[in-house]
Amino acid sequence: MLARGSRSRSKTVPAPEEPHAQSQNARNARLGDRDPRSQFHGGTVNSVNTQESSQPIHRGYALHDSLVYAYASTFHSRDRNFSITIRSPGARQEHTGPYHAQQVPIFGLRDTIGGSVDLRVPPGVGTLVITMEGTLHYSSPSFSRKFQTQVANPLRHKHVFLSSSFVFLPGSSEYSTTNTSVTGHSYGSQQQKQNSSGGIGGAIKRALSGRKRKVSFAKVPEQHQAGYQMPTTQHIVRSFSFQIPARVNQEIPPSFYASVLSEGDGIRERASVESAEVEYKVTAVWESTTGRRNVVEAPFLFLPDPSYAAPRRPLQWSETPLIATRPVPFKCALCLPHPRTFTRESAITYSVTFATDPPSRSLARDIAAEATITVSFARQLLFDPSRGIRTSYSTAPTSSAATATSATTESSARSGSSWFGLKRTATTPSARSEANGAPRMLEKPLPAPPPEATTSEAKVLKSTVAHGFTRQRSKGSKHAKESSGGSASGPGILFQPDGIYKGKMDLSSEALPTITYGGANVKYVMTASVRFGSDELRVVADIKLVEPVARWERGESIRHGGTPSYP
Missing domain, CATH: 2.60.40.840 (Immunoglobulin-like)
Structure with missing residues (x-):
């Protein structure tokens, strides 16, 4: 039995949970904010009170x-x-x-x-x-x-x-x-209610303080409307x-x-x-x-993925024949690694070969001494907003x-x-x-927007000009016999060459990679031509530039550098 002046304190004891519920709650506590439903959903994230769990959430x-x-x-x-x-x-x-x-x-x-x-x-x-x-x-x-x-x-x-x-x-x-709102009642009314609700305890507290405290309402204006709300x-x-x-x-x-x-x-x-x-x-x-x-x-x-990057070594070689504007008594070919994919920090190794058709040793000597070989590397840009x-x-x-x-x-x-x-x-x-x-x-239709202009640009990045073929092979050599069988290890796939010119073209590490997506086209081509007298043979081969594998692994393809962090 309680005394008259004492207050009763009640304590709510939670009901024991089932083992399955306890394990589920522990799992939710460990997951924390990793629950996808608590972070990514189309509605609003609301905090729900456990005492109102009976209401639909x-x-x-x-x-x-x-x-x-x-x-x-x-x-x-x-x-x-x-x-x-x-x-x-x-x-x-x-x-x-x-x-x-x-x-x-x-x-x-x-x-x-x-x-x-x-x-x-x-x-x-x-x-x-x-x-x-x-x-x-x-x-x-x-x-x-x-x-x-x-x-x-x-x-x-x-x-x-x-x-x-x-x-x-x-x-x-x-x-x-x-909508979140702040409800503000009358400050004077609230203070008066607190003073009047003190009862016997409030009277004893005022008596022991020795003086009556004066409530100041200068800072907070009194609102007589009990339902006043701040802007939501x-x-x-x-x-x-x-x-x-x-x-x-x-x-x-x-x-x-x-x-x-x-x-x-x-x-x-x-x-x-x-x-x-x-x-x-x-x-x-x-x-x-x-x-x-x-x-x-x-x-x-x-x-x-790093699969976009170029292979570390060429798998094989491929030859592309040069096209003449009219029939000529010789033929030429451009030899490049296959696939023709290179990193921006690497170099393109190529070779240009020729052979007389029908075979003529005197003509082969003249071509090897007097022919002009031109190899250029160019970039083509095309921006089409409509695509x-x-x-x-x-x-x-x-x-x-x-x-x-x-x-x-x-x-x-x-x-x-x-x-x-x-x-x-x-x-x-x-x-x-x-x-x-x-x-x-x-019902007046809107005017059609003006057409978007398509812009393009072609620029030669590197060019090499050579006079005469630097090397001439004999048809009876061992290498020529192996090449005539169609070996993919070097020049001589299409025909047995009478002369060969080898070259190497260094690329720029700041070059744009090849892009063909959404109307943005960044294309690289290598053009090779052989001129002998008034005759000229020419070919254009596509080249693909990608990121090097080392850059993908270190993550250095972005402006500020640094290594990306992954879990």
Whole structure:
């Protein structure tokens, strides 16, 4: 039996859990935030009280689920109210300033680029667009002088070869938000209630204090409305996942940056700097009906598998015949390693052979002494914005949202610059009253955008000119007999040569890799020609440049260098 002046304290003893429940709870505690359902889902992340577990829990609509990787990289906006979190199998620290480093995610060829977007904005209806973009930046003085009338910013050309976006429209089932508000009652009323509710204990406390405390209401104004609420803020969380689409005979370009000092040309022969960069990023744009626009970007690195790299040694050799404009009494061939794939830090070993047809020793001596051999290595650039890969997915609004708006995203290289915007079209067309009072619907189509210009450039990087063949073989030699049998170990596959010229062409470590994806084409060719008198034979062979295996293993193909970290 309790005394009159004492208070009873009750303690709730939790019910014993079953062994299976205990093991499940321990497993959840160990997993922590690695549960994919607690991080990546289309709805809002809400904290649920255990005492209200009987109520239905809204887990959100998993519109675009993504894999849960070991590394999480978060990018914030300037006001810290908008952020993107990307999960990746690897990450690297990139220096974005003298005293700041940002963890940048790294993805491979078969990885999923996924994460979540967290947004806190004032209440209102708006559209959220999440876009993954791959761009190629290229700047060259020769390129700017050639296309100065077609390109808006010729010094730095931007080509968007990949753009994929998710559009979250208001009024859809996936468009769910959580409003957080702060309720503020009257401060004076609250203080008076505390003073009056003290009872006997409050009276004894005031008597022992010796003086009466005066309550000041100068700092906090008194509100007589008990239900006063501060302005609300809506919390939006969306998950997303992207797949870089693969195309037949098209290899996705890796993240890359290079800058090289080119030789001067023209009268004054001024040297110039040429740079190129392949960049990937995820951009989230929130645009409300009131005109408020929030943007946050999250760059990431795309490094395909080392299988893209060139073989360490040539597997075999292949010969390509030179073509003549008219019938000539001799034939020539260009011999190159097979496959014709080289790293940017290596060198191309080649040879040019010739043979008389029909055989003539006197003609062979004349060709070996007087023929002119020219071998050049050139690069061809082609940017076609109309062939860029663009995909867009939008959420369908519900029937209750009669005036829901739709948004589409476009990201392209228009006249050398990128254009990104939201075009709004209401589903309910506007009406104008006629003279008789009947409404007339206005359906005026939007004007078509101007066509995007296609730009191209061809530049000879290296060239070699030789007079006469440096080596002549006898048809009765042992090597000639082996070559006539079609051996793939060197020259002499197509025919038994009467003369041979060997050469080696060093490549640049800052050269652009070969790209054929999404309207961006970076192509390398080797041209070989043999001129004898008024006759000329010529051939053009494609060359592929890739990253070296050592760079893939060390991860040194990016501008800032450093070794990527993998779990």
